[in-house]
Amino acid sequence: FNNAIIDAAKRNITVKVITQPETTRKILKENGVDIKEFQSRKTIHTKLMIIDGQIIIVGSHNYTKNAFNLNEEVSVITNEPETVNRLKQYFDNLWSLY
Structure with missing residues (x-):
């Protein structure tokens, strides 16, 4: 990855x-x-990917072969505007802290 x-x-x-x-x-x-x-x-455990500002992938999985092939994980992909905007704000807030 x-x-x-x-x-x-x-x-x-x-x-x-x-x-x-x-x-x-x-x-x-x-x-x-x-x-x-x-x-x-705290540990940052959120796995959040924002693609072109329009698609969100968020879930429990690490981006490793084991997570994708061996673990039971769950992730959601969405392009629903309200959800995308809220998660973009979440990321932007974290980004601004550091």
Whole structure:
């Protein structure tokens, strides 16, 4: 999954990531991805993807092979405008904190 993010950034697609794992931050940042580190005693467990500002994917899964192939996970994909706007606001609020 990191490779897909890096490929998008190299094609000048705006990619913003809020993450905790240092290894993920380092790899993505070295490849031109705009990264913010989630700094809190809490764990950021939300997996939220906003595509072109119009489609949201949100769910419990990590973006790993095991999560997609071995785990029982649930995610939702929507383009419903009110839901998209609320989740964009959620992301933008987190982004502005860091």
